[in-house]
Amino acid sequence: MRDYKVPKYNYAAQFRALRDGLVPEIERLLLDGRYVLGPPTEEFERAFAHFLGGVGVAGLNSGTDALVLALDAVGVRAGDEVVTVANTFHATALAAARLGATPVFVDCRESDFLVDLDQVPAALGPRTRAVVVVHLFGQAVDVERAIGICAAGGVTLVEDCAQAVGARSGGHRVGTRSSAGCWSFSPAKNLAAAGDAGAISTPDPEVARRVALLRHFGQPRQNEHEILGYNSRLDAIQALVLSHKLDMVDDWSRARGEVAARYRAELSGLPLRFQEGAAPEEHVYHLFQVRTESERVRDALVDHLQDHGIDAVVRYPVPLHLQPAFADLGLRRGRFPVAEKLAVETLCLPIRPDLDEGDISYVCETVRGFYGTP
Template identity: 35%
Template sequence: MNIPMLDLSEQYQALKEEMLVALDQVMSSSRFILGDNVKKLEADVAEYSHVAHGIGCGNGSDAIHIALQAAGVGPGDEVITTAFTFFATGGSIVRAGATPVYVDIDPVTFNIDPAKIEEAITDKTKAIIPVHLYGQTADMEEICKIADKHNLVVIGDAAQAIGAKHHGKTVAEYGTAATYSFFPTKNLGAYGDAGMIVTNNDEVAENCRVIRVHGSKPKYYHHVLGYNSRLDELQAAVLNVKFPHLNKWSELRREKAAVYTHLLNEQLGDLVKTPVEKEGNYHVFHQYTIRVEKRDELQAFLKEQGVQTMIYYPLPLHIQPVFKDLGYKEGDLPEAEKAAKEAVSLPMFPELKQEQQEYIVAKIKEFYNK
């Protein structure tokens, strides 16, 4: 078998007719920037997130950056976040003029460990960015308690977690704002770059709308330094076609995850640590990530057998070369560093077939039997 990490072709074929109509309507309208498709998507995603505002922007990285600036985070401020995440989390903090402060993770969920946050707070701390990694929310109740105690902004990086819930609440209902990425590989993916900020805070929402259009309000009058980061109509049209299917796709991902977990636990036992959905969470399994010994050797073997896997992420942010001036060294965040050596993500998409999953697990078992 040849099994990719993600196959979007079957999804496209199912939506093709509707998709082509939607794209043709945009082309025929000649309205390509901040039109009706963007407005509809912003309203629908905000309602889905149980908040008042959705602000579309160019991509998920800009969403974090804009949300930070809109919430008043800037030069001289520190922002506490996890080191075990995609670069955009830390990069966006620096782009906003602030300094990232990295703390360690919960080894069970891979998410930021709330017990490590308070000891990292200084008089310069302005915000916390929890990342809802792989589709499971961080412990937002505990994180928000800490934030409230110290009067801190909370921006949830939900790039991988649209639709995820924590004790019945969406990722957007906690903290100041949350951000989504609609990169093509995401659970709700565009056909290019796209992102969104979702918030219940009227002031932050208005600031985001201004910042995404060069900081102008009204047009050509600039009171803040903004950026050109608008969600365009074509991408919004694509997302509007896909959006009604999101809940079904999330449930299918959960079903695939359950199949993986059953097969792996049954056939490999303690050789593989399967994902744990913490009590009170609704995990949307953007990735199905396991922990194993001899991870790199396993990945190479699976590649030979036609199975694509991915490592998210091989080098935590605190020891990335670009952040060397922050002064971190290897050994500072042991759980993040250990996860970077053990975590590997298996193919995961709603159309994944059970026979494909059985093949993948059989090959993992074959590797360890050797």
């Protein structure tokens, strides 16, 4: 593993401030023995529901499980279709496929890299059961418009909120106005557990009831199995970690936004483009995407940054319709041109709430140095 001067992650930084309060609670929990669900999980669920604005929350094992259980809970079954965007993480489409449904992709937009909602109505068909919009890289989709499209088409809206904890759309937190919001709290996320963790949020009592059954073997009571379920429960240690971090999320988002603003200002004269279109509070900058003019330039810039100790990475280098896992869909190169261009032209600069002035300046100077600009 390369020892980076500016790494993309700094997990330890978040725990230093929490150590005195969190470690004794973990010790008490280990001695108590109630490791799965229980009071710490219930307390986090209540706190996260309050943070979101008063919806139901169920803690789960992972963000991937959140997507699978949410689609199951809203009635996606084998033979159905689920519409989503071609440039997202694999789990978004995997969840539909794991239920026996067919992912149906639409392209994204050049300006904000988000799902092109103009294309969604034409993608809806007689077998469409749900649409999954993705708040990608931390920027919120227009949820109000997505709700209208789904209502007109008679289908269910689900949000993939894995990268956008705290972001707002139309003044509302994402994950609160659709049938289900799906959350990941894996270590790289803006609200991060010390391992895998996830959740589903929903304003719909029936969806909440079904998710509660699905995550716990389909049983309302011990040894009474009402439906076929899963084993996907947020463990108590991860719930403690998340509860201790939750109050800091909005401050961390503001700090990420300040880093992003500095990047935009200091790199504005270069032949680079950025994810655009976010109003205040609509972007929490899970990732900071930079778009170059070509794959050749992108790859050279990544190499240059890494050679200078900056942990720049590419997310996502192959759009979903070109992944071998979805080869049976028969989709060819050229089908979703914007997603394909973003896959080869974008890279992520390090963005963390603890980046200091020296880190930011060094990243910007190194990018400008690549272009020969002082």
